[in-house]
Amino acid sequence: ELKVEQNPLFLSMQEGKNYTIYCNYSTTSDRLYWYRQDPGKSLESLFVLLSNGAVKQEGRLMASLDTKARLSTLHITAAVHDLSATYFCAVEDSNYQLIWGAGTKLIIKP
Amino acid sequence: DVKVTQSSRYLVKRTGEKVFLECVQDMDHENMFWYRQDPGLGLRLIYFSYDVKMKEKGDIPEGYSVSREKKERFSLILESASTNQTSMYLCASTLDGTSGREQYFGPGTRLTVT
Numbered sequence: 649e650l651k652v653e654q655n656p657l658f659l660s661m662q663e664g665k666n667y668t669i670y671c672n673y674s675t676t677s678d679r680l681y682w683y684r685q686d687p688g689k690s691l692e693s694l695f696v697l698l699s700n701g702a703v704k705q706e707g708r709l710m711a712s713l714d715t716k717a718r719l720s721t722l723h724i725t726a727a728v729h730d731l732s733a734t735y736f737c738a739v740e741d742s743n744y745q746l747i748w749g750a751g752t753k754l755i756i757k758p
Numbered sequence: 759d760v761k762v763t764q765s766s767r768y769l770v771k772r773t774g775e776k777v778f779l780e781c782v783q784d785m786d787h788e789n790m791f792w793y794r795q796d797p798g799l800g801l802r803l804i805y806f807s808y809d810v811k812m813k814e815k816g817d818i819p820e821g822y823s824v825s826r827e828k829k830e831r832f833s834l835i836l837e838s839a840s841t842n843q844t845s846m847y848l849c850a851s852t853l854d855g856t857s858g859r860e861q862y863f864g865p866g867t868r869l870t871v872t
Binding site: 656658660753755757 | 788789791803806808814852
């Protein structure tokens, strides 16, 4: 059974700082997603990572995937208040179902 | 060592009563949390606070309110307890920023509403 673990579950940080969210998963998978959710809103897709060593960047967010380590990271560079949200990773299992991490609630203080 | 204490380990209340759960931490942590934990459902966040007098709703805030008048103390209030609020309630705290993301939990309060 595929299990997905995110950490930290909560992060409060100042603007301008860098930080990384980690997503570990327990069995082999070929596809990993990062989503963002704002309060009261639906989930918004940020990145899809399809292969070992994949790196994708959008603005101040960069995601990477190490399939051998079963680890993905979401790195935030010089955080700004607008990045405050909850970030989820989700891993596709052998049945093409998404298994979700618990989410990382990120608050960036001005 | 960080110490997070909760006012009661076990509590039995009647339906309709107002219930206060208190949490105190002694490490000057900015962030404090209230969770409830139910079998098969894991931890679910009720409310959290990232500063004095600041609060944010978690996943299941309905039927609960919170108060943070001082940095070290975070209270959970059940305005009118109901049987579906029977649960284990966990308080946690954590430092701000990059160095203290680990959450420290209190021992929990097992609340039974009859």
